[in-house]
Amino acid sequence: MLLGLCVVPLVSATQAVRVGAYHFPPYVLKPESATPTGLLPDLLAELNQAQQDYHFDLVPTSVTRRYRDLIQERYDLILFESPDWGWKGIHLEQYDLQVADAEVYVARSAPGRTQAYFDSLRGKRMALYAGYHYGFAGFNADQTFLSSRFNAVLTYSHESNLLMLLHDRADLSVIPRSYLRIYQQQHPTEQRQLLVSQRIDQVYHHHALLRPSGPINAQQLSALFAGLKSRGALQALLQRYFLELSQQGEQERADPMQL
Template sequence: MVLKCLPIQMAHSLALAFGMIWLAPVWATQEVRVGAAHFPPYAVRPERGGGTGLLSQLLNALNLLQSDYRFVLVPSSIPRRQRDFEQGRVDMMMFENPAWGWQALSYNAVDMGLEDAEVFVAKQQPDRQQSYFDDLDGKRLALFSGYHYAFAGFNPGPTFLTDTFNATLTYSHESNLLMVQRGRVDIALITRSNLTDLLRHDPQAKSEVMVSERIDQVYRHFALLRPEAPIQGQHFARMLQQLRENGQLVAIFAPYKIAVVAVEPF
């Protein structure tokens, strides 16, 4: 005997099926692609894979905090990151600042409440004082290629930096510090968090270099979200606030002398 569905039963079944289809995306975890450019200690050679750097630690904390979104790391680079963002290859860039070449792009900025700094480093000399850092004229500089420095008017152009400031450009703070130790350059500019990490692992270098009290710039870190990103700015700001309140931001960033500060409500 063949059983036939009554019309009302069939309508109910179809309505239930369509309802499940419409509800499925609401239940699904949404993926948020976070761009990672080499910026130690925040992101360390992301193109090589592995979960090194503070960004990976932060993404892990965000993923453990909730299940609505899954934050995944997408390798990028300092010169390519704006193009990846504009073309939608990534949804978000963290540890950024709107002044670092983002002026022509559309984004939603979230203050991460994290502050770092760029400092000057020179070789320790018996008669050398902090006044050594007051004037950069005539001094050989080691800079990280692609960085925006305040003393240079935030112009990252390689030709401009080499011609105007007698700068050597590299992709390694470690190499720049080594050039200072060996006398190949007079001053290197190094991100304070990265310098903290380098000196922690090389006690000899700590006794050989002098760190400036002068600060080139303070990094106030922002997360920049594409307007079409799966997550809205206020939702991401709320997650960061939860990590701030439960102490995880301090646990991740304080060991690198990155200040965790209060932010205005989004």
């Protein structure tokens, strides 16, 4: 009986990895719901299907609470983030996902209105997403600052901001390009009523930010992503959301806005 116990093979348990997620269309929609949707849930499903060493579980947080939740170890990593979005002074590991996106200015189309409309913010009413870090504001996400300095109304929905433009309740909004392309595809009538800037407010150079003492490190995560890339699974997933892999070090210029 003892001999039989000695030859029983050891089975390594799958390591659980908690991934923080806040509502950030099209990357994550309604992470607190029973069936969150978006790029991140689809990506975690791909990662879980591709290997058995780790199981990635989505953990809801919020745009403002995500810093404290990582420090307090309520999740282990967060994807599609930027180190510039309020993470200064927080000890973490980084992995460059080599996925780029950008935020563009959007206004309502009007007779005679051209790209010159986006040259300045002066006198314009803005519709912005609460908690977001905007390039034109020096990445200061303080709501009082944005409201007083830029005559901004803060909401929790890109669609609401676009509807404010269409109903003349705001003059200008700043929208992720990936989200805007999905919206335009789904709302062809509204698409013709919107003027989109060639000017870029900021470029997202997406990273994974990891808790240093967590169950997976940047090198291990990089190996998993390399597997998805080699099979073309990551590229196919990104295309669904109007995104693509960027070349290492590729830059897209964001023009300064006249304030």
